[in-house]
Amino acid sequence: MIPAPFQYYAPKTVNEAIGLLQQHGDDAKLLAGGHSLLPALKLRLAQPAVLIDISRVSELKGITANGDRLVIGAGATYHEIATSEAVRSGCPVLAECVGQIGDIQVRNRGTIGGSLAHADPAADLPAVALALGMTINVMGANGARSITADDMFVAMLTTALSSDEVITSVTVPILGKGEGAAYAKLRHPASRYAIVGVAAYVKLDGDTVSACRIGVTGAGSVAVRQPAAEAALVGTSGDDDAVAAAANAAGDGVDYLGDIHASAEYRQAMVKVYTRRALTEAVRRARG
């Protein structure tokens, strides 16, 4: 399939990109790795009159450790994140998550900013963003602001971004002693998208779970936290029974989708199974 005709711009700076977004309004779309947008253009599901290719904007590149945080440029590819020593040592769950996305072509082109902006219901990163409490840093015509992962994912393919905003970077916590996080996914055998994906973060104070965050993707139209399951684990020792009870409480707030790959009922059952797996591994890592 051939996309509908479009005008192409390749700005060198974020400010230039914002200017183009302002100038062309809803007719314009940012292009990063293209691994969600190009298929949509080719299928003519999207027909923007203007494409603003931000893949050469150097401000959007790079991964740096800054105190207890990693700052990852929106244009960092999955491959760059998966192979970054700073990410692998500071926040291994993120490296593991992006290392499981798609295939090598997708990982070489797809970007963290593109995935978070696209908010595909089956994307992996939103679950990990929710579990880690990532911050999404954006710039727009009205300046810079930060959006918490909890506020980012609004509905299917819909985020809290305004149409003139560009994600510039993502702030990710570096996990310390007593903290552990893990991602478990039931992957589509061909595309590797999440049929169900669960990310879990656990913090231990001594032998007691003092904090827990769980993000679920793939199961419904938008990635969501799991407050009931999180609350069920906090205050426990995080042993197998406590993890099983918490996993059993998972699933609230998910508007389960059914398709040719998995029924809504199957996804509902798998959310509990994968929550249990992710929590078990997160607790194991938190124990060190």
Ligand SMILES: Cc1cc2nc3c(=O)[nH]c(=O)nc-3n(C[C@H](O)[C@H](O)[C@H](O)COP(=O)(O)OP(=O)(O)OC[C@H]3O[C@@H](n4cnc5c(N)ncnc54)[C@H](O)[C@@H]3O)c2cc1C
């Ligand atoms: C064969 C195949 C398999 C895949 N498998 C998986 C998988 O297993 N798991 C998974 O999670 N994903 C998967 N994907 C999707 C892939 O992760 C996409 O790359 C990602 O969803 C989009 O990132 P991108 O950089 O390619 O963005 P693009 O496709 O260029 O853009 C996507 C959207 O985000 C917007 N955008 C891009 N960058 C920014 C920015 N900095 N600020 C604001 N808006 C921006 C664009 O305007 C567009 O609307 C797969 C894709 C393919 C083609």
